[in-house]
Amino acid sequence: MLSKKTKYGIKALSFLARQENQIPVPIADIAKSENISIKFLESILLLLRYSGFLGAKKGKGGGYYLIKEPKDINMAHVYRILEGPIALLPCVSHNFYEKCDDCVDEANCSVHKLMTEVRDNTLMILENNTLADIAF
Amino acid sequence: MLSKKTKYGIKALSFLARQENQIPVPIADIAKSENISIKFLESILLLLRYSGFLGAKKGKGGGYYLIKEPKDINMAHVYRILEGPIALLPCVSHNFYEKCDDCVDEANCSVHKLMTEVRDNTLMILENNTLADIAF
DNA sequence: CCATTACCCCATCGGAATAGTAGATTACTG
DNA sequence: CAGTAATCTACTATTCCGATGGGGTAATGG
Numbered sequence: 001m002l003s004k005k006t007k008y009g010i011k012a013l014s015f016l017a018r019q020e021n022q023i024p025v026p027i028a029d030i031a032k033s034e035n036i037s038i039k040f041l042e043s044i045l046l047l048l049r050y051s052g053f054l055g056a057k058k059g060k061g062g063g064y065y066l067i068k069e070p071k072d073i074n075m076a077h078v079y080r081i082l083e084g085p086i087a088l089l090p091c092v093s094h095n096f097y098e099k100c101d102d103c104v105d106e107a108n109c110s111v112h113k114l115m116t117e118v119r120d121n122t123l124m125i126l127e128n129n130t131l132a133d134i135a136f
Numbered sequence: 137m138l139s140k141k142t143k144y145g146i147k148a149l150s151f152l153a154r155q156e157n158q159i160p161v162p163i164a165d166i167a168k169s170e171n172i173s174i175k176f177l178e179s180i181l182l183l184l185r186y187s188g189f190l191g192a193k194k195g196k197g198g199g200y201y202l203i204k205e206p207k208d209i210n211m212a213h214v215y216r217i218l219e220g221p222i223a224l225l226p227c228v229s230h231n232f233y234e235k236c237d238d239c240v241d242e243a244n245c246s247v248h249k250l251m252t253e254v255r256d257n258t259l260m261i262l263e264n265n266t267l268a269d270i271a272f
Numbered sequence: 273c274c275a276t277t278a279c280c281c282c283a284t285c286g287g288a289a290t291a292g293t294a295g296a297t298t299a300c301t302g
Numbered sequence: 303c304a305g306t307a308a309t310c311t312a313c314t315a316t317t318c319c320g321a322t323g324g325g326g327t328a329a330t331g332g
Contacts, residue, residue, distance in 0.1 A: 002224040003289065007247050011238075014246035026308065035238035040291060046310075059299030060307045075250060088138040102147075102171035110150040110270040111143050114211060117265075121257045129253075134246040139320065162277065175323055182279070194278045195330025 006082040008036045009044045010134075013053065013078065017070040017135035024056070024063030044082070051081045070135055076126035086126065087119040142218040144172045145180045146270075149189065149214065153206040153271035160192070160199030180218070187217045206271055212262035222262065223255040 011034045019025060027045060031038045045064050048054045055067040066073075079086060080095060090098035091106055092115045103109050147170045155161060163181060167174045181200050184190045191203040202209075215222060216231060226234035227242055228251045239245050 001221070001226075002247075002251065005289080007225065007236075008238075010247045010250070011245075024308095028308090035240070037291060039293090040289095042309080056309065057299080058297080058307085058309045059301095061300065062298090062308050064309090085137070089143065090137075100143075102144075104171070109147075111138075111146045114146070114262075114265055114270050115138065117261050118258050121261060122254050125253050125257060126250075129250055134250050136246075141320080160277095164277085173322060176321065178278080179280095185278095192278060193330080194276085194328075196276045197331070198277050198329085200278085 003083060004040070005044055006079065008034070008041060009048060009082040010075075010078065011036070012041060012045060012064075013048070013066070013073070013131055014135040016054070016064065016066050017073075017131050019065075022065055024061065024065045026063040029063070047081065053078070053081075070132035071130050073131035074127060075129040075131065075134070076123060078131070079126055086123050087115065089115050092116050092119050139219060140176070141180055142215065144170070144177060145184060145218040146211075146214060147172070148177060148181060148200075149184070149202070149209070149267055150271040152190070152200065152202050153209075153267050155201075158201055160197065160201045162199040165199070183217065189214070189217075206268035207266045209267035210263060211265040211267065211270070212259060214267070215262055222259050223251065225251045228252050228255050 012030050015030055015034055016025060027042055028038055030036070030045075031041045034041075045054060045056075049056050049064070053066065053068060053073060054064045056062070056064050076086065085093040085096040087093035087096075089100070089111065090096060091100045091103065091109075091112055100106070100109075103112070106112055148166050151166055151170055152161060163178055164174055166172070166181075167177045170177075181190060181192075185192050185200070189202065189204060189209060190200045192198070192200050212222065221229040221232040223229035223232075225236070225247065226232060227236045227239065227245075227248055236242070236245075239248070242248055
C-alpha cells in the first residue's frame with residue numbers, strides 16, 4: 001500500500017501544478033487545501049525540493065513552487081523519490097535490487113516471475129503519466 | 137512492497153503444486169526446501185487451509201496438500217487472502233474500499249486517477265495467472 | 273503407549289510511518 | 303533597523319505491524 005507520504009506528495013504537486021501563476025505558495029495553504037498535517041507536509045516538500053521538483057522562497061511572500069513544467073514531471077520518477085521501489089519485491093527492482101535470502105534460483109522462482117510481470121506493467125503506466133496528465 | 141507472508145505463501149503453494157502425487161507434505165519439508173522459518177510458515181499454511189486452498193492431515197504421514205487443481209487457483213484470489221487489497225490505496229480498492237479522510241472529491245483526485253489505472257492493470261495480470269502458470 | 277505432526281495462544285523485538293515540539297535561519301516590509 | 307512571515311533542522315514520541323519464536327494441545331498412525 002502507498003504511504004501517506006507518497007499520497008500527500010502527489011497531491012501537493014498536483015495542487016502546485018494547478019496554480020495559474022508561478023508565485024510561491026506557503027506550506028500552510030497547501031496543507032489546508034489538501035487536508036494534510038502541516039509538519040508532515042513540510043518534510044515532504046523539503047524532500048521534493050532536494051529532488052529537484054520544487055523551489056522554495058523564504059520569508060514574507062515565500063513558499064513552494066514548481067521548477068519544472070508539469071508535462072516534464074514523470075510519475076515514475078516521483079514515485080521512486082517518495083515511495084521507493086516500484087517493484088513489489090527487492091529481487092524484481094531495477095533501481096533498488098536486492099537478492100532474496102531464501103531464494104536459491106531466482107530465474108525459476110514462481111513469485112519472481114509473477115511480480116516481474118506486475119512490475120513491468122506498473123512501471124509502464126507510471127512512466128506514461130506526467131503530472132500534467134493527472135493534475136487536472 | 138509484498139510482505140514475506142505473501143511471498144512465502146505463494147512459494148509454498150508452488151512447491152505443493154510441483155509435487156507429483158497428492159500425499160501430504162510436512163511443514164518442515166516445505167520450510168526446508170524454500171528456506172522459510174517453520175513457525176512462520178505454519179501460520180501461513182493454516183490461513184491457506186482456512187481459505188480453502190489446502191487440506192491438512194495430522195500425525196505420522198501428515199502434512200499439507202492442495203485440494204484444488206493448480207489451474208483453478210487464481211493468483212488474484214491468493215493475493216487478496218495473503219496480502220490484502222490489490223489496490224495501492226483503500227479508496228481505489230473494490231474489496232477493501234475505504235474513503236480517504238483528507239479527500240473531498242474522490243472523482244477528481246489526481247492520486248485516485250493514477251492509482252486506479254495501476255490497480256486495473258495489476259488486477260488483470262493477477263487474474264490471468266493461475267498457480268499452474270507460475271509454479272513450474 | 274509413543275512418535276509424529278498439525279493446531280493454537282501469546283510474547284517479543286525491531287523498524288517504519290506519522291505526527292508534534294522547539295528553535296534557528298532567512299528574507300521581505302515599512 | 304525592527305518586526306514578521308516563512309522555510310529549515312533536529313529531536314522526540316507514539317503507535318502500529320511484520321516477523322519470529324516458545325511452549326503447549328490435539329489428532330493420527332504404528
